[in-house]
Amino acid sequence: MECSMLISGCDFDIHLVEARLIKSARKLCLSVESSRLLSIEQMNELRLSLASSVSKGNGRALSVDVTFTFPNIDDELNHRDSATDTIMGAWREDVPVLRPVLEHSRLTFNDGMLVLSVPSRTTALLENSYIEGLLKSSLKRLYNMHIGLWICPDEELTLPEAAADDAPLPTPSAAKKPKDKPAQGALIMGRPIKKPPIRMCDVTDDMGSIIVRGSVESLETRERRNGGCIVSFSVSDKTNTIPAKLFLEAEQGKAIADAFASCMKANDELIVRGNYRLDGYSGEMQLIPFDIERTSVEKRRDTYAKKRVELHLHTQFSSMDALLTATGKQNDAVETAARWGHKAVAITDHGVVHGFPSAYSAAKKAGIKVIYGVEGYLLDDSSLIDANQSYVSVGVIMRETAHTRFIYEVAAVRFDKRGIRDTFSSVIAQPSPVGDDILRETCMTRDDFAAAPSSSETFNRLRDFIGDSLIVSHGSTFVAAIVGGAKRCSIDISQKHVDTEALFHYLHREAKDTSVSSARAAYGIEHNGGRALQTALDTQSIFERLLSELESMDIHRVPYMHGIEKQTKGHGHGASHIVLLVKNHNGLRNLYKLVSYSHMEYIKSVPRIPRSLLMIHRDGLIVGSACEAGELFRAVLNDVGSDETERIANEYDYLEIQPIGNNDFLRREGRVSGYDALRELNTRIVRLGEKLGKPVVATGDVHFLNPEDAVFRAILMASKGFSDALIQPPLYFKTTDELIEEFKYLGLEKAEEIVITNPNMIADMCEMLPPFLDERRTYAPTFDGADDELRTMAESTAHKLYGDPLPETVRKRLDKELNSIIQNGYSSLYLMAQRLVKKSNGDGYLVGSRGSVGSSFVATMAGITEVNPLPPHYVCPKCKNTVFDVGEPLSRCGIDLPPKKCDKCGEEFMRLGYEIPFEVFLGFKGDKTPDIDLNFSGEYQPVAHAYVEEMFGEGHAFRAGTISAVQEKTAYGYVNAYCEKSGLRVNNAEHERLARGCSGVKRTTGQHPGGIVIVPKELDIFDFTPIQFPADKADGNTITTHFDFHAMDDKLVKLDILGHDDPTVLRILKDMTGIDPQSISLDDKNTLALFSTQAPLDIDLSALDCDVGSIAIPEFGTSFVRQMLMDTRPTTMEELVRISGLSHGTDVWLGNAQDLIKSGVATLSEVICTRDDIMNYLILHGCEPSMSFKTMENVRKGKGLTPEMEAFLRENNIPEWFGTSCRKIKYMFPRAHAAAYVMMAFRVAYYKVYYPKEFYSVYFTVRADAFDIRYSLGDAQETLKNIRTLEGRGDKISQKEKDLITVLEVVYEMKLRGIRLLPITLNESAATNFRVERDGIRPPFSAIPGVGENAAIAIAQAVSENKSFTSVEDFARRSKANASTIDLMRSMGMFEGLGETDQISMFG
Secondary structure, eight states, rough: OOOGGSSSOOSOEEEEEEEEGGGGTTTEOOOOOOOSSHHHHHHHHHHHHHHHHHHHHSSSOOOEEEEOOTTHHHHHHHHHHHHHHHHHHHHHHHSSSGGGHHHEEEEEETHHHHHHHHEEEOOOHHHOHEEEEEEHHHHHHOOOOOEEEEEEEEEEEOHHHHHHHOOOOOOOHHHHHHSSSSOOEEEEEEEOSSSSOOOOOOOOOOOOOEEEEEEEEEEEEETTTTSSSEEEEEEEESSSSSEEEHHHHHHHHHHHHHHHHHHHHOEEEEEEEEEEEEEETSEEEOOOEEEEEEEOOOOOOOOOOSSEEEOBBTTTSTTTTTTOOOOOOOSSSHHHHHHOOOOOEEEEEOOTTHHHHHHHHHHHHHEEEEEEEEEEEEEEEEEEESSSSOOOEEEEEEEEESOOOOOOEEEEEEETEEEEEEEEEOEEEEEOOOOOHHHHHHTTOHHHHOOOOOHHHHHHEEEHTTSSSEEESSHHHHHHHHHHHHHTTTTOOOOOOOEHHHHHHOTTTSSSSOHHHHHHHHHHHOOOOOHHHHHHHHHHHHHHHHHHHHHHOOOEEEEEOOHHHHOOOOOOOOEEEEEEEOOHHHHHHHHHHHHHHHHSSSSEEEEEEEEHHHHOOTTTOOOOOTTBHHHHHHHHTOOOOOHHHHHHTTTOOOOEEGGGGGEEEEEETTTSSSSSHHHHHHHHHHHHHHTOOOOOOEEEOHHHHGGHHHHHHHHHHTTTTTTTSSSSEEEEOOHHHHHHTTTTGHHHHHHHHIIIIIHHHHHHHHHOSSSSSSSSSSOOOOTHHHHHHHHHHHHHHHHEEEEEEEEEEEHHHHHHHHHHHHTTTTTHHHHHHHHHHHHHHHOOOOEETTTTTTGOOOHHTTTTTTTOSSEEEEETTTTTTTHHHHOSOOOSSSSSOOOOOOOOOOOOOEEEOOOOOOOHHTTTOOOOOOOOOOETTTHHHHHHHHHHHHHHHHTTTEEEEEEEOOOOOHHHHHHHHHHHTTTTTOOOOHHHHHHHHHTEEEEEEEEEEEEEEETTTOOOOGGGOOOOGGGOOOOOSSEEEEEGGGOOOTTTTEEEEEEHHHHHHHHHHHHHHOOOOOGSSOOHHHHTTTTTOSGGTSSSSGGTTSSSSSSTTTTSSSSSHHHHHHHHHSSSSHHHHHHHHHHHSSSSIIIIIHHHHHSSEEEHHHTTOSSSHHHHHHHHHOOOOHHHHHHHHHTTTTTTOOHHHHHHHTTTOOOHHHHHHHOOBBBBOOOOHHHHHHHHHHHHHHHHHHHHHHHHHOOOHHHHOOOOOOHHHHHHHHHHHHHHHHHHTTTOOOOOHHHHHHHHHHHHHHTTTOOOOOOOTTTTSSSSOOOETEEEEEOOOSSSSOOOOOOOOOOOOOOOOOSOOOOOHHHHHOOOOHHHHHHHHTTTTTTTTTSSSOOOOOOO
16 A cells, blocks of 8 residues: 555655554554655654544544554665754654754764764763663664664764753663763873774775774783884774784883773773774784774673572683683672672582682672582482382302303392391302312302202292392392393393492492402401302391491482493493582582592593482582483483483472573474474473472573673684584573573563572572681691600701800791791691601702792701701801801802801801791791792602601692693684684684683693692591592592692692702712712802803803803703803802892893893892892881781782782882882792702702713703704714704794703713713613713713613613624514614614624525
C-alpha cells in the first residue's frame, strides 16, 4: 500500500510492507518503510491517518500500532545534509531537557559515526556518558538506529548566557553513576582531539592521518646520538596494536615517558592523533603522533542490587588453560570481585592448588573471602554403598607364570555385622601331577589333590556360596584369579569387590607394606596357617577393623570397587570433573591430601582422585558436580534414566549449571539440536535439584577476565593441538547482571536463586583460612638441647680464637646474636647447617656459604661460614691479643689492614673481619626468617641431601618445589603458530602484545636445584602444602612441595644445599698440588694483582680486549666482569667484594653505579654494591635503623621505594642519587655472599698464578662443558682465529658457540703462557679428566665431540683391558664406539698404525 499521500507535502516513497492482526488483543500491527528519515511530526501524522483509515473500513474497534523502518539510513546520512537536520529536530522534541544546548549545536556524519559538536562551554556534555546514552536511546526508539555517537566541543559554537542558565543537564540515578571516575582528556602533548577514534583493526596503510584510542602496551626511551631522545611506545584497543614513535628533546621526552608510564600503571588509555606511515628503520607502519590525550577506561561494573559469588574460577595455575591471576593486582580475579562488591570468590584450578597463598594475601588485603577449591578429576573406581551388608571374604592359593595362572585352592567366609555366618574351602584338582615344591609352598598333600573336585565344580559351588553377598578381597589379585578361573569354566562371578588393601592403604599411610601380613600385624590379628581359608579369615578380620575405623570417622559407607578392567581400560585418563570447596581447616588438610595422592599415586596425564579415596577425605569439603565434563551433566546429556541420574546427583552437595555458550560445542558437534536443547539440559538439572533438595548454582567456569581476552586462551589451546581452539566459549568473569541475563529463561526468581542466593549460601559455609599454619611467623625445626649445644659450641670456638675472657666487641656481638637466635627458635637450624658442613669437610670437601649467613658471627664460630662479620681487627694466633682500635680503616675488610706483629709476643697478627651487621640476617627484631645457603661440591650434593633427611626423619624434609610458566619467548612461538593456523597477519607490536598476554601461564612444575624445606617433627607437611613429584610425573625418587617454595618463605625454613664447582675445583687442586686451599693467604700480592693487571701472567691479552688476568677465575672471568675490573682497577679485598656485589646484582652496575662513578657523583666505596650498603649508609646518616632495614629489604627484592620510604629519605636529607639508584635496583647480593665468593675465587686464582698446568687441567675438566678439541688444536694464533670466526657469526651465533668462545679464551691464554694442548691418544688420554704431563695438558676421550661421559668411560675401559688393538674394527667392537665417533677419531690421527680390519688381503 502506498502511504505517501497520507503525509502532506511528501515527495518520497512510503510503503506499508506488513500488516499483522492479533485477534486476542484486538490489535493491528503495521510496519511502514520510508525511503527517507521522517520527523516526529511526520510519523505522528502518518500514525493518525492509518488509524483513521482502519477505523473507517472496519466497524469494530481496533488499536493500531505502527513501526517505521528506514532501509536507506547510511545512504541518507552520507548524501543528504537534511537527514542530520531531521535527527537534530527529533532530538530537540524527544529530549526536551537538552533543547537549549541542541539549538546551538551541529550534527554531522563522518566515517560511519554521528559527531555532535557542542558549544565548548557545555563541558558537562563531554564528561557525562549518561547524556550520550539518552541520545542513543532516542535514535534507537525513533528510528531503530544503532550507530556510534561522538560528542566533542567546538570553539566556534557559542551558547548564549540565557540558554546556558536554562540548560540544566540530566543525570543518571545514583546507582548508575560511576564512582571516583578519573578526569578524562588530560592533554599530554599537542592540541585537544575533538574527533572520534577509529578501531585499530580498521586502520589501513593508506589512511595517513588517523585517531586511535588504546592502552599503552610497551614503552621504551632511547637517547639519540645528536642529543634528545626517542620515545617508542605502542597502543592497543584489543582489536589490534599500533606502534608509535616520538622524537623529542631529552627533558620533554622524559616528561612524556613518565606520563605514559603513569598511564600504564593506572590502566588508563591514550587518544592519539598522528600520521600513520612506513617507518624506514623497522620496515613497519608506525604512528608519528602530534596530539596525545590521556583518558580513563570505563571498566565493567556489577550494578545488580544483590551480588553473586563465583564458585568456579581458574587462574594461570590451570596448566596452559587459564589467564587470570589472583594476586590482588589491578584487573585480576580477587581485585575484580572486590571492586564489583562480591563478598567472596573461589579459586578452583584444574587438579592443583598452587594459587592459594597469593589468593589468600590478595583477598585479605581486598577485604573479601577467598574460597579454596579445586576442579579435580574424579576416577569412578567404585560405588559407595551402605556398610551394613552381607559380605564374603575370599582367599586363594595359586602360582603364576609368564603365561599361566595355576589355582590350587579357593576359600571364602560369609559374614555380616553380627559375625561369621559360614565358611567355604576347596582344593581344586589339577590336570597334571603337582610337584613337591608346590606341596611344600601350599602346605597341601597329594591326597588333598587326589580327592579334590574339578575347577568347574569348585567355582560353581563358590558362586552359589557367594550368592548376593559382596566379595571382600585384600587387593584385586584374588578376585582376578577367581573371576578368571570361573570364566574358563563358563561360570560368571562378578569382579566387583570391597578392597581391604586399598582401604588399609588409605587409612594407614605410615605403612610401607600393605599386604595381608602387614595389615594383620598392624591390627594384632593372630595368624594360624597359610591355607586359603586362613587368608579369607584374615581378610574378614582386617575388614572388621577397617569398618570400625571408618565408623569412628563418621563414615558409614564402603567403596564397592568396579574391578581392575574398568580402572585401566582405554588410553585417556578416564576421569570426570568434580569441584571440591573447602569449608574449614579439616577440609583444607583433606584437600591437600587428595591433591598429593592424586599426583603421586593416580596420575595418568591428569592427577585423578578415586571415588573411594574421596570418601575417606571428604570431611570439611563441599562437593559440586562441575561442568559439562562432570558425570552428572553427562548423565543428563546421555539420558541414562532418572534412577541413575538421581543416584549420581545424590553424591554431590550442590549441582552446577553454566551459560549455554560454555557448552555450545555440543550444538556445533550435533550432539544437541540447538540452543533450546542446551537450555533444557540446564533446566533438567534445576528440576533435579528441586526434587532432591540439592542447591543448584550458576557459575561461569571462568578462565579469563574480559571477553576480549579469549584470544589468549585460543592461542594456548592451539599450541596444545585443539582443532576448535579458534572458537572460544565465553569463559570470562561475568557480573551479576550478565549472569542473571543468561538464566532469565528460568524465570527471574529462579535465576536469582541459582545466581545469587545459593552461591552466597555456599560461600557462607566456607571459612576464610590461611593456606598454612599461621599461629607463628616461622615454624623452625628443633633438636633436643639445641640452644645449649649452639651456645657452648660458639663460646668454645670464640675462646679458642680470641681467648678468655672475650674482648668486649666479641662478647657483645656473640651475646646479641645468641639471644636473638635462641629466642626466635633458630638454634636447631644453625646446628643442622653446622653438622652438614662438618660432615662435608670431614669427607674432604670444602663448603662455601651463600646468602647472608656470613652476617652471623655465631655462624662463623659454629664453622658454618668462613666469613667473619666483625669490624676489621687484629688477632694474635699465639697469645690471643686482639686489637679492634685500628684507627680509621681505609677498608672494611680486615685482610686489607697493614701487616703487623703482636706487640705482646711478636707473632704475626691475623687480620680478620668484613664488617657486616647481623641484622642483615635476622632483622633488628629477629623477625626475618633466616635462609642458610651452602655451596657443596657438585659431586657431594646428593650425600648432603640424604644427610638432611637422616637428621630430620622421613616425611619432614622435602625438596623445594618450583612452578615453570610460559615465557614471552615461548609464547612468541605460540602466537606464530596461531597466526599461521588462523590466517592472521599481525605487526610486531600486536605479536608482542599477544605473546605477553599468554606468558605467565603454568607449564609444569620442577624443583629448586638445592633447596630443602624442613617440617618440624611435631607437625605434618599437610599443615603447609600438598606434595608431588617434580614435572607432574607419576613417580620419582624426589618429592617436592606442591607450593612454590617462595610461597612458604616465612613459614617453613628452607636450607639451600647447592651443588657448586668451586669446592670440587679446590678439592682436585689440593689433591694435585698438595697445597691446602685454606692455607692460602688472602693478601698474596701476585694473586691480588691478577684482578687489576695481566702482569702476574707475563703475557699480553690485548687481542681479547683484556688486560687483567681474571680469565677462568670464578665470578670474575666473564667479559662483563673483566670490563668492570678494567674500569675500577681494584687493589684491595674490599674492592673485590664490592665488585662481586655489583656484578651479581640486577640493574646495580649498568645504568646505575657505573654512571655515578664515571660522572664523579660517587666513588666505588660510596655507590650501592650490596644490600648491606643501603642499610649501613642510611644508619650512618642518622636514619632510624628499623626503617633503614625495611628500605634495604624492599630494594633488594626489586620493589623499589614505597611513598613512605621516599618521605623517609627526604626527611633525612639523603642525596637524590642514592634514592635514584635504589629505584633502579631489581636484585642485590648480600655483602656476606660476595665476601664468600671472593674468598673462593681468590684461592682458585692463587693456583692459576703458581700452578698453571694444574689450574688449566682442572678448569677444563670441571667447568669446560663446551670444550671442542677441533677448535682448540694448533698454536695460540690458530685459537684466536677460531675465536674471531665464531664472533663473526653475529646474531646467528648459538648459545653453545658463545660458551665455546669462553673456553677458547682460556685455551688461548694457556697457550700464551707456554702450556701446550697435547693430542688425544688411545694410550695416554683418560676418560673424562684432562691430564697434566711434562709437555702440557692432554685432553680426555670425552673431549671428542659427540662422546659423552658413559661412552668415554667405555673407551677408557676398553683401552685399559686390552692395552693394544689389532685394528680399527677391533677397537670399535671392544669400545662400542659408534661410526661417527670412529670417523672423528680417525681424522684426529688416533688410529695411526692400525689397520682398518683384521682381514688379510690376498692381493696386497
